[in-house]
Amino acid sequence: MTTRREIKTETQKVPVIIREWTTCDFCGLAIKIGLYEVWEGQIVQMSGSCYPDSGSTSKYTIDFCQTCWTEKLLPWVVCHGLLPNPEESDW
Numbered sequence: 001m002t003t004r005r006e007i008k009t010e011t012q013k014v015p016v017i018i019r020e021w022t023t024c025d026f027c028g029l030a031i032k033i034g035l036y037e038v039w040e041g042q043i044v045q046m047s048g049s050c051y052p053d054s055g056s057t058s059k060y061t062i063d064f065c066q067t068c069w070t071e072k073l074l075p076w077v078v079c080h081g082l083l084p085n086p087e088e089s090d091w
């Protein structure tokens with residue numbers, strides 16, 4: 001004898017993040033890039049202490065879109081006598 005049991009299931013709505021992006025802290029626009037593109041324009045300040053088994057840090061970041069990085073931050077950096085260190089990779 002086969003016992004059949006009907007189980008009613010309800011479809012659940014589960015939020016799925018297909019893609020997310022960061023917003024530029026300077027102009028407020030979304031920093032959208034292509035699927036295979038890379039863009040990181042960020043100023044990071046981190047401080048604290050780090051021991052072998054514990055630690056405590058604080059981190060502050062400022063994100064820039066490509067336009068603000070190129071047209072606003074870089075000219076400001078350069079006019080203060082600083083030059084970004086170029087680093088390239090190819091694989």
Ligand SMILES: [Zn+2]
Nearest residue numbers: 024027065068
């Ligand atoms: Zn921007």
